[in-house]
Amino acid sequence: MGTFKRIRADLVSFARSYSRSRIGLFFGLAFPVILILLFGAIFSGNGSPATVYVQNQDSGPVGAGFVTALNSTGAIQVVLVPPSQNLSQYLLSHSSSDGIAIPSSFSTNYETGQPVNVTEYWNPASSTSEGVFGITSGIVNAFNLHRANGSQVVNVQTLTIKSSSYKYIDFLIPGMIGFAILISPMFALTNISAQYKRDKIFKQLSLTPLTKTDWLLAKIGFYILMTLVSFVLMTAVGVYAFGAQITFTLWIIPFLLIGPFLFVSLGMLVGSVSTSVESAAVVGNLITFPMMFLSGTFFPVSTMPTYLQNIAHVLPLFYVIDGLNNVMIYGNYGAALTDIAILLVISVVIFVLAVRFFKWRED
């Protein structure tokens, strides 16, 4: 009973300090919401069509038809470049990498059946270029088919997996919850543990009946509460501002409990093995930032190259976000159970290490 009382007293005292330092509140509660608003706004809607510079040197009807076809897709916006210009120079001076050149012999060659090339200027690294290439290829195929008097046999039909289609915001919400679960306790605990050590506050507390396990449990309790509040704020913004389609199930709860337990312990461990406040911050960042980007916070892990996916699978945050995706979007509770099991094992190990390396009194 005494233990519970001490933990509660320490939690209340910490919460009061935390709420008075505005920085903690900002990074803990406001920042993840701001990120959702930002990313949600950037990726919502269809975006404007890509601009493509087209130079038609053909005076015949086929070249003109090709330009009309490009224009009619709606996915690209065609800007015509006068035939007298050098197209590659023109593209550079307009800071664009997407251009299509129709040669002067286009109509003649088409009608006589001589091979002819449409030239596409592109940037292989740009996703816009890929789209433009796809559209151009499609039109070229249609022209070839028409020339051969052929008819289309194979068509593609598209279907989505769930009744409604996933939007970016649906994936962003679990990612951002994972982000909040990671960032807030990691930054706070690496900093606090190194700072309290430097200022001898731990030594001071060691002279009271509070134990270091009590102290750590109070912090875990606090960050679980923070995570719950943060969860409500983030999902509310996602659902009401961007119409995110997420499932609210009790399965979410284990992740909101184990996540803070894990990252409070990890932050404490990092701070405890560091020799100064500065080195704790550096080590904390070295762990936090790669984990943040590689665990599917902003981009789904499945879009990453295989070797990065392999790295992601050893990062604890991956299992938080993967699990949240499984329960909030896919409803795949079997996979979520695996994530929970993995997280529990990692968390217990890190908690035990944190308590072990966390020194009340330096000697």
Add this chain to the structure above:
Amino acid sequence: MKCFEAYKVRNGDASKLPAIEVSSLKKAYGKLQAVDSISFSVDQGEVFSLLGPNGAGKTTTIEILEGLRERDSGDVKVLGMDPWKQGDALHKRIGVIPQGFTFLPYITPREAVNYYASLFDVKVDADEILRIVLLQDSATSYFMKLSGGQKQKMGLALSLVNKPDFVFLDEPTTGLDPQARRAVWDVIRNLKKEGISVLLTTHYLEEAEELADKVAIMNKGKIITAGTPAQIISEHGSGEKIRVRANQDLADYVNKTTGLEVNYSDGIVVVGLKKKEDILAVLEAIGKSGLNWSDLTVRQDSLEDVFVKLVGSKIGDEGRTAQVN
């Protein structure tokens, strides 16, 4: 220099058990013998001061007594307990302010006292404790907004929450301005009035002289002398002196008529007194000489004079010792 290994403070009241008993305590850090076989005892209700320059071993000693450090050898009993083996039990009965006390920046003194009360599971009147440490006016200011002296007072307040029998204060006034220092002194006097024993380390000699019932002077891990300030001064001081501004002729005249030791330099005549009546003889001699004189003072060696004599150096404001030629 005379060194007292294992110097023992004489107990004032034999009927009470000493609050602290230390004998042949040793602690080394690698090759450095930080505490080198010291012995002393502190009576209940007494203010005991460990005095010495930085690196003398004061903090190591106090941390061993608080149960924060393990000793290499020797016997230590605090309130009848072994501080290292019975630390948890001891911590319920002692109060401690570590050197350079700091606390959570966004907590007020009243909240901090209540927080400590919950940790110790005791009921306290926070305002009463803040009144004892003269901090009632800043009960609701954040710790980070308090002045240096107020921060120390909050440390004192926290050390009182568990109603301790013994309070350890490690350099509680270091870095404070003279006014704040005096305010902390008032608090320490209050503690004594409440019947709380105090062990105080300091490198301010006047602080020890002002507050302590007993003093032990430490240097290089050893206690070089101990006792009440008066005992130490009478044992190691050079007695009372008359100091007067005059010329060499007066010095010679006083020496001839009284037979006492007289020193002269730079227009100052210093006469060493051996017994109470000597003072009258010297004054009479000065009067009869008909020579000019001014600024006459009678003074005794201070603890600082004794300290300089024993340690061979002065303590600077930051506690470092400066060599005296």
